[in-house]
Amino acid sequence: MGKVGWWISPTFRMADDVWRSLKIALDGAICDKNEEMRRIDLRGGGVIIVRSGHDPDALRGSGLDIAVLDEAAYLNPSVWTASIRPALSDRRGEALFLSTPRGKNWFWSLWMLGQNLAQAQWKSWRFPTLANPLIDPAEIQAARDLLPERIFREEYLAEFMADDGRVFRRVEAAATATHDVGPRPGERIIFGVDWGRDNDFTCVAILSVDRRQMVALDRFNEIGWSLQRGRLAALADCWQPETIWAEENSVGGPNIEALQAEGLPVIPFNMNASSKGSLIEALALALERGELAILPDPILLHELQLYSMERLSSGRFRYSAPSGEHDDTVIATALAWHGVMNGSADISFV
Secondary structure (H helix, E strand, C coil): CCEEEEEEEECHHHHHHHHHHHHCCCHHHHHEEECCEEEEEECCCEEEEEEEECHHHHHCCCCHHHHHHHHHHHHHHHHHHHHHHHHHCCCCCCCEEECCCCCHHHHHHHHHHHCCCCCCCCCCCCCCCCCCCCCHHHHHHHHHHHHCCCHHHCCCCCCCCCCCECCCCCCHCCCCCCCCCCCCCCCCCCCCCCCCCCCCCEEEEEEECCCCEEEEEECCCCCCCCHHHHHHHHHHHHHHHCEEECCCCCCHHHHHHHHHCCCCEEECCCCHHHHHHHHHHHEEEEEHCCCCCCCCHHHHCCCCHHHHHEECCCEEEEEEEECCCHHHHHHHHHHHHHHHHHHHCCCCCC
């Protein structure tokens, strides 16, 4: 009788990706397959079923010879402890855990068992992307240049990092800029604007392209949109920015259109999970490497130091301020830095 194996991925989408790859890789050995169940029957009698681990209880009950827990660090630990481990007992089955590190969570604990010579049933290895001969070293260097150190070390070096959730490092070391009241002759200026909602603040971060530093920061709330636009227009009249990068989501859209109609060089930035990640990671990298000096503003430093990230089951990061805290200075600064790094656009509004 052939053996029964399950491949378990954290999400349905990831399971679908594995399912498609397995069908291609095993094409010549398949005697039957069931698309709905994601089941492959092999000519030798073996069975492979691809499952999603989103609901650990749905994985209970079946006896298994082998289980592959893909991106195990992103699975609920009960997938292993309450469902898969018992399923392997009847047949004295085996398990293989594959994953990018996700801090020092339960996957790290199992990996450490494999490093303990007294745990003869466990073996573990670490294979950084650098060791993959199929990956161009230039691609790895490009990632190193673009990603904050913590993310690069986890994603490319396969290192288990202490999971404190902080996004921005060397914040106080970066707080060396001084506040100016206007631009220096010939200085190029970029604005970043985060619009306030409800109890949030509207914030304008002002950066010098030439000096790579913050030169002013304005933050206000509890005034109407027309007054907020007027305040921003007054700042623009003083600083003469090349571009103003403003979040366009929700209330941002109408405000941006009104400012563009007045001739201000506003560029809308659509904030979604993907674009926000790139925006925040670029600012984190700049502060980490000392490429941007910021003002020693207590609210800015507080928001940067509290800003956190959570890795989702999809492998993406969710960036946000803790509950009850604000992030307006963070987003405004990140938008302005985005403008510095991407240059000014040749735009005009009529």
